[in-house]
Each structure stands twice: as structure tokens, then as C-alpha cells.
Amino acid sequence: MIAELGQVFLVAALASAFLQFLGGTSSLFINIENIEKFVERITAFQTLSLVICFGLLTTAFLQDDFSVLYVASNSNTALPTGYKIAAVWGGHEGSLLLWVLILSIWTLFLSRDTALKSSPELRIMALSILGLISLGFLVFILYTSNPFDRILPSPLQGRGLNPLLQDPALVIHPPTLYAGYVGLAVPFSLAVSSLLTINNHQWAKHARSWTVLSWMFLTGGIALGSWWAYYELGWGGWWFWDPVENASLMPWFLATALMHSLIISEKRGLFNGFSTLLAITAFSLSLLGTFLVRSGVLISVHSFASDPQRGLFILVLLAFFSGSALIIYSIKQKKNEQETVHPLSRESLLLLNNVFLCASAGLVLIGTIYPLILEMLDLGKISVGPPYFNFVILFPFIPLLMTIGVAVFSNWNQGPKNLMKKLSPIILIAILLGAMVPFVYGWASLLTLVGVSLAFWTILTGVSPLIKNRFSINKNLIYMPMILGHIGLGLMILGITVTSSYGITFDDSMSIEQSSNVGDYEFKLTEIGRRNGPNYLAQYASIEISKDGEYIETVYPEKRVYDSSSMGMTEAGIEANLFRDLFIAVGEDIGGGSWSMHLQYKPLLRLIWYGPIVMMLGGFIRVFLSKKNLENYQ
Amino acid sequence: MKENKILPRHKRFLGILATLIGVTFAIYLILTSFQSNLLYYLTPSEAITQNLDEQRSFRIGGLVEMESFKRADGSLTSRFVLTDGIESIEVNYTGILPDLFREGQGIIVTGSFDNKKLFIATEVLAKHDENYMPPKIHAAKEPAL
Numbered sequence: 185m186i187a188e189l190g191q192v193f194l195v196a197a198l199a200s201a202f203l204q205f206l207g208g209t210s211s212l213f214i215n216i217e218n219i220e221k222f223v224e225r226i227t228a229f230q231t232l233s234l235v236i237c238f239g240l241l242t243t244a245f246l247q248d249d250f251s252v253l254y255v256a257s258n259s260n261t262a263l264p265t266g267y268k269i270a271a272v273w274g275g276h277e278g279s280l281l282l283w284v285l286i287l288s289i290w291t292l293f294l295s296r297d298t299a300l301k302s303s304p305e306l307r308i309m310a311l312s313i314l315g316l317i318s319l320g321f322l323v324f325i326l327y328t329s330n331p332f333d334r335i336l337p338s339p340l341q342g343r344g345l346n347p348l349l350q351d352p353a354l355v356i357h358p359p360t361l362y363a364g365y366v367g368l369a370v371p372f373s374l375a376v377s378s379l380l381t382i383n384n385h386q387w388a389k390h391a392r393s394w395t396v397l398s399w400m401f402l403t404g405g406i407a408l409g410s411w412w413a414y415y416e417l418g419w420g421g422w423w424f425w426d427p428v429e430n431a432s433l434m435p436w437f438l439a440t441a442l443m444h445s446l447i448i449s450e451k452r453g454l455f456n457g458f459s460t461l462l463a464i465t466a467f468s469l470s471l472l473g474t475f476l477v478r479s480g481v482l483i484s485v486h487s488f489a490s491d492p493q494r495g496l497f498i499l500v501l502l503a504f505f506s507g508s509a510l511i512i513y514s515i516k517q518k519k520n521e522q523e524t525v526h527p528l529s530r531e532s533l534l535l536l537n538n539v540f541l542c543a544s545a546g547l548v549l550i551g552t553i554y555p556l557i558l559e560m561l562d563l564g565k566i567s568v569g570p571p572y573f574n575f576v577i578l579f580p581f582i583p584l585l586m587t588i589g590v591a592v593f594s595n596w597n598q599g600p601k602n603l604m605k606k607l608s609p610i611i612l613i614a615i616l617l618g619a620m621v622p623f624v625y626g627w628a629s630l631l632t633l634v635g636v637s638l639a640f641w642t643i644l645t646g647v648s649p650l651i652k653n654r655f656s657i658n659k660n661l662i663y664m665p666m667i668l669g670h671i672g673l674g675l676m677i678l679g680i681t682v683t684s685s686y687g688i689t690f691d692d693s694m695s696i697e698q699s700s701n702v703g704d705y706e707f708k709l710t711e712i713g714r715r716n717g718p719n720y721l722a723q724y725a726s727i728e729i730s731k732d733g734e735y736i737e738t739v740y741p742e743k744r745v746y747d748s749s750s751m752g753m754t755e756a757g758i759e760a761n762l763f764r765d766l767f768i769a770v771g772e773d774i775g776g777g778s779w780s781m782h783l784q785y786k787p788l789l790r791l792i793w794y795g796p797i798v799m800m801l802g803g804f805i806r807v808f809l810s811k812k813n814l815e816n817y818q
Numbered sequence: 819m820k821e822n823k824i825l826p827r828h829k830r831f832l833g834i835l836a837t838l839i840g841v842t843f844a845i846y847l848i849l850t851s852f853q854s855n856l857l858y859y860l861t862p863s864e865a866i867t868q869n870l871d872e873q874r875s876f877r878i879g880g881l882v883e884m885e886s887f888k889r890a891d892g893s894l895t896s897r898f899v900l901t902d903g904i905e906s907i908e909v910n911y912t913g914i915l916p917d918l919f920r921e922g923q924g925i926i927v928t929g930s931f932d933n934k935k936l937f938i939a940t941e942v943l944a945k946h947d948e949n950y951m952p953p954k955i956h957a958a959k960e961p962a963l
Contacts, residue, residue, distance in 0.1 A: 419914070543844065546844075547844075547848065550848060554852075564858060564859075565858070565859035565860070566856050566857060566858050566859055567856075567857045567859055567877060568852070568855060568856060568857070569855050569857055571851075571854070571855045572851050572852065572855035572856075575851050575855070576847055576848065576851055579844075579847060691894055691912075691913045691914050692894075693892055693893065693894050695892070743917075752917040752918070753917060754917055769914075771914035771915070772914070772915065774889060774891070774892055774893060774894065775889065775890075775891035775892055776891030776892035777892070778891070778892035780894055780913075780914045781914075782914050
């Protein structure tokens with residue numbers, strides 16, 4: 185019964201998405217006042233239908249209803265209740281349902297944006313475009329990936345959830361990342377709507393908070409994914425340049441650029457075309473990301489054995505949405521009036537950094553899709569490894585970080601005054617602080633020195649308004665998003681540079697009572713034992729960590745075998761504080777009483793995740809301080 | 819007066835020049851780093867029939883042959899045979915094998931040939947889906963089924 189009800193509400197959502205699109209578009213031809221209430225209501229109805237759909241699917245999971253194919257393939261009776269709920273988005277069909285659910289929630293909130301009500305044409309057309317996007321994905325779900333399909337005869341037991349996904353961080357990683365991906369549909373719809381209706385830079389004002397909000401989710405989702413990969417998947421790596429990771433990084437680069445470009449468009453009415461283009465590309469790249477993850481065209485940790493029809497469908501959606509948006513752009517976008525901007529004014533410097541961000545996205549894009557294109561043309565199968573990305577990303581990023589600090593000290597619409605006098609002490613302090621790092625950890629390379637100095641430079645210039653305004657909360661409130669955003673970025677860069685330059689990683693064979701030295705730390709294997717988990721059997725090692733003979737902590741890395749699958753899983757033992765991570769993972773019994781072990785020492789690794797948290801805090805302040813608050817302090 | 823008229827044109831010219839230099843540099847950068855970082859992905863048959871440079875590393879995808887896995891007690895070094903059903907290659911790897919590594923499983927190895935016979939792997943990847951198979955093996959297997 186539940187599955188049939190689910191079908192009904194899925195179709196109801198589809199119908200309302202269609203009406204939302206149709207109603208919104210009709211505003212071009214009939215009096216908009218007649219249609220506003222209708223579009224608002226149908227938007228709410230669509231969201232309600234999808235919430236019910238999602239609730240029904242969750243119920244099917246909680247009731248272990250294995251007559252539903254999707255439940256049978258992603259859950260079983262032994263799964264803990266929390267993971268039964270997470271299993272709802274653990275597979276292809278459910279995660280797409282989550283995708284449209286999140287889209288409809290964003291749409292609902294946009295339809296309640298009071299500031300946007302002041303320009304009804306822009307608003308209704310944006311809602312119409314969001315309806316069309318939702319329609320496309322609902323057709324996709326009903327046509328190729330229906331989570332409510334029945335299986336007859338129904339199996340007595342389900343296949344269970346992929347053990348890799350049975351982890352708290354992975355429960356929230358997909359919804360967070362999706363909220364970010366899908367959230368970029370909002371600035372996209374506002375940009376295209378603006379082209380079709382008012383065709384001026386007013387949309388930028390309305391799109392800013394929405395962009396920052398989805399950027400926050402995207403930042404959080406990527407950081408969570410990286411953290412999960414570190415302790416669960418990757419033998420202690422935190423970024424692999426895996427195509428699917430890249431798929432989330434590219435929209436992030438562009439969302440960051442868009443966030444800054446919208447400031448210029450709103451404040452100065454400039455670069456409106458560039459902002460529009462960024463909004464279109466950012467969302468196109470999140471669709472591309474969905475395609476890369478869901479189509480199975482990639483060799484990736486995220487690829488599922490899947491049906492090529494699905495990939496093709498998403499590709500058609502991608503081509504349709506970005507293609508038509510670009511066509512509308514090329515027809516409608518007005519030529520910018522010739523305005524002269526000072527090359528060292530804030531708008532020029534922000535534009536310059538946006539170009540660097542676009543270049544970063546472009547370099548990552550080439551490395552990600554080049555192998556796919558070659559394969560499609562039958563020119564052989566290749567893969568582009570991390571060395572490519574690690575190398576090329578430096579070229580846009582070093583000048584980007586240099587410019588950031590200068591941009592903070594620049595002014596709108598004019599050149600900076602006494603720039604060198606203001607900046608030279610900061611440059612000096614940044615380099616001195618940077619030089620401390622080789623002093624503490626030892627000399628690594630010039631690149632390390634440059635990296636850490638740039639990190640300190642970003643942090644110092646970021647906090648400079650705080651110092652200038654003598655730490656007064658009132659005066660600084662408006663700068664807080666920028667201050668926190670830049671501090672977060674600086675911390676992250678510091679973490680990345682120090683970890684990559686001074687980290688130690690190696691495999692060793694260990695037997696009981698034997699130890700292995702990792703830098704200054706000693707890891708001693710004291711015991712190998714077995715224990716039972718709720719739905720798995722684990723073999724654990726007990727490892728005593730000490731430094732200079734002083735005991736620090738005992739960690740228990742595990743090797744798990746889940747009942748539902750033959751797959752082994754590695755749970756690492758991690759001892760971490762702000763300054764360093766110590767990591768050990770059990771390999772396997774290699775005979776002769778020895779075990780293979782993976783050992784790691786990573787200084788300042790935590791900053792790679794704390795940085796994004798600080799950045800998100802900045803975004804949070806920007807979004808949730810009401811406009812009034814910000815204006816009052818201006 | 820005359821200078822003022824020329825200035826915008828100069829500016830545009832400088833803009834175009836800067837863009838051209840930027841683009842050229844970007845292409846140069848991509849090409850050179852591609853050259854050194856591209857990894858070709860081959861099946862064992864392709865790896866054997868093609869004349870491969872011994873210095874260059876590449877990836878081979880295949881199935882671990884049944885009962886081919888060997889390891890000396892307490893050693894991190896293991897040996898196994900990778901096959902696509904037509905040709906086989908002996909692989910030597912020092913380090914921890916992935917959780918999903920087992921005989922009969924589809925895996926990908928990165929490394930280079932020591933001589934025509936032995937492949938020295940620096941990385942072994944097994945996919946995180948039990949149903950995963952390297953795409954080409956999948957294609958090769960289907961007609962046989």
C-alpha cells in the first residue's frame with residue numbers, strides 16, 4: 185500500500201511541478217497578480233507531495249518492506265534504525281528523490297522571500313524555472329529510477345546497506361552536499377529569470393543570500409566528505425582528486441566566484457553579465473556533478489554499477505538547462521555600458537580573483553573529463569592522476585591568495601591610497617610567521633614557505649578591519665562574513681601546506697609487543713582480538729602510542745566483516761589534537777604472527793576541516809543577520 | 819587630445835594581448851603536466867601486445883587469477899597474477915592490499931614493468947562495490963556468458 189501511495193504522490197508532485205512551470209510562464213502573457221497566489225500554492229503543494237513521498241519511502245525502510253525493490257537492495261532487518269533512515273538515500277533512486285525534495289524545499293523558501301516580492305516578474309519567472317528543473321528530474325525518477333517499484337515475489341531478507349555508508353558522517357554528507365548542489369539552482373533561476381523579465385542587475389541583490397547559503401552547504405558537504413574519506417575510506421588521505429570529489433569542487437569554485445561577483449553587481453551595478461554567466465555555469469557544473477556521480481561513466485569510489493540510460497537522461501537534462509540558459513543569455517544580455525574602472529579598485533581585484541577561481545575550475549574540469557572524452561572517441565583509456573591536479577592548481581591559487589589581501593585594502597570605484605605603506609608591515613609579518621614554520625618543523629621547500637606565508641597573509645589581511653575598528657562588534661559586524669571567510673581559507677591553506685610538506689606515511693609489518701616509529705612517536709602493538717558489533721564481526725588491534733617513552737593513548741583500529749556482505753571494512757585508530765593527527769589502520773594477517781599496518785603522522789591536519797567550519801560561520805552570519813541589521817551598521 | 823583618442827584602443831589591444839598570453843600559458847601548462855601525469859589504462863592483453871616503455875607507469879585492470887596469490891610469512895610483499903582471460907601478467911606489490919582485494923576480484927594496478935614478465939605495482943585499487951568490475955573486463959566477459 186505504501187509504495188502505491190508513494191507513486192500517487194510522486195505523480196502529484198510531477199503534475200504540480202508542471203503547473204508551477206506553466207503558471208509561472210503564463211505571467212509573461214497575462215496579468216501577474218492573477219497568477220502569483222496560484223504559483224505560490226502549487227509550489228507549497230509540490231513540496232508537500234515530495235515530503236510525503238520521502239516519508240512513505242522512509243516508512244517502507246523502517247517496516248523492512250522488502251516487496252519494494254529499492255528497500256530490498258539497500259536495507260535488511262539487522263540494520264540499526266538510524267542507518268535504515270540513512271539507507272533511504274544510500275542508493276541511486278532514493279538519493280534522486282532526496283535531490284528533488286531538497287529542490288522543492290529551496291523553491292518553497294524562495295517563494296516566501298519577502299524582499300523578492302518587490303519584483304514580482306523576477307520572482308514568478310524564477311519559480312517557473314525551478315518548476316521546470318523539478319519537472320525534468322521527476323520525469324527522470326518516474327521513467328528510469330522509481331524508488332517505489334515492487335519486486336515479486338518479495339525476498340525475505342534485504343541485501344543490506346553498503347558497509348561504507350554505515351557511518352555517522354556519511355549519513356549527513358549526501359544531504360548536505362545535495363543542499364549545496366541544488367541550492368545553486370536558485371541563483372541560476374534568478375539569473376535566467378532576470379534575463380527574461382527585468383533584465384537588469386536587480387537580481388543580484390536577491391540572489392546574494394541564496395548563493396551564500398548554498399555555498400555554505402557545499403562547503404560543509406565537501407569538508408564532511410573529505411573527513412569521512414580520511415578516517416573511513418582512504419587510508420588516511422583527505423583529498424584524492426577523485427572525479428566525484430572534483431565534481432563537487434568545481435561548483436564550489438564557481439559559487440565562491442559568484443558570491444563575490446554578486447557583491448560588485450549589487451553595489452556597483454557592474455559585471456552583471458559576468459555574474460549571470462557564473463550563476464548559469466555554477467548550476468551547470470552541479471548538474472554535471474550529478475551526471476558524473478549517477479551515470480557510472482567514471483572509475484570512482486562513488487560509481488555504482490548502473491544503467492547507461494540514466495546517464496544519458498541526466499546528460500540530456502544538463503544539455504537542455506545549460507544550453508537554453510546560454511542561448512537566452514546570448515540573445516538577451518545587454519552589452520555593458522563602457523565604464524572605466526581603476527585597475528586597483530576593489531571591483532577590479534574581485535574580478536581578477538574570480539577569473540582565477542574560474543581558471544581553477546577549468547583546470548580541474550579538463551583533468552576530470554579529458555579521460556572521458558578520449559574514451560568516447562576510442563583513443564584509449566587513460567586516467568589523470570593527483571600529480572596533475574596538485575601541480576596545475578598552484579598556478580591560479582598562488583596569485584589568487586596574493587590578490588585577496590590587496591583586495592581587502594582596496595576601495596570601491598577608485599585606486600587605493602598609500603597601499604604599500606599599509607601593506608608592507610603585514611607582508612613582513614606574514615613572511616616572518618611563515619618562516620617560523622620551517623623553524624619548527626625543519627626546512628622542506630621554497631613552495632612550503634610560500635604556502636604558509638600566503639596562509640598567514642590571508643589571515644592577517646582578513647582580520648585587519650577588526651583591528652582598524654578596535655574590535656568594536658557594531659562596526660565590525662558587516663565585515664564579519666569576509667573576516668571569517670578569509671581566516672577560514674587561511675587556516676585551510678596552512679593545514680594543507682604543513683600536512684603535505686611534513687606528513688609521514690608508510691606501511692609496516694608488526695607483531696605483538698613490537699613497535700614502529702613514526703617521526704617522534706612510537707606505536708606498539710599489544711594485542712589482537714575479536715569483538716562482535718550489531719551487524720558485523722570485528723578483529724581489532726590494540727596499539728599503544730607514546731612519545732619519548734611517555735604514554736599518550738591506546739587506539740583500537742579494526743577490521744570489520746559485515747554480515748550482509750563479504751566485504752571487509754577498515755576502521756582506523758586515530759589520536760588527534762589541533763597540532764597533529766596520529767593514524768593507524770590494520771591491514772591483514774600476513775603470516776608468521778605479523779600484521780601489515782598503515783601508519784601516519786600528519787601535522788596540522790585538523791585545520792583542513794576547521795578552516796571550512798570557520799568559513800561556513802562567516803556565511804552563516806551573512807545569511808542570518810537580517811538585511812536591516814547590516815544596513816544599520818553601515 | 820590625440821592621446822585620449824588612442825588610449826581605449828591601446829587598452830583593448832593590451833587586454834587582448836594579456837588574454838592571449840594567459841591562454842597560451844594555460845595550454846602549455848596543461849599539456850606539459852598532462853604529458854608527465856597521464857596514466858594509460860590497459861587490459862593485460864593490451865599491456866603485453868603493445869610495446870611499452872619500461873620507465874613509464876600505467877594502469878592495468880583485470881581479475882586476480884584464482885590460486886595465484888603468494889606471500890612470504892611476515893612480509894609486506896605479495897605476488898599475484900592479473901588476467902583478462904586471454905593474457906596474464908605477474909604482479910609484485912609491497913604494501914597493504916585494499917579490503918576488497920581477493921582472488922577472482924576485479925582490480926586495477928598502477929606501476930610499470932620490471933621486465934616484460936613482472937609488473938611492479940605501486941598502487942592496487944579494488945572497487946568499493948561488490949558488483950564492480952573494470953569496465954573492459956565486463957565487456958569482454960559478456961559475450962562468453
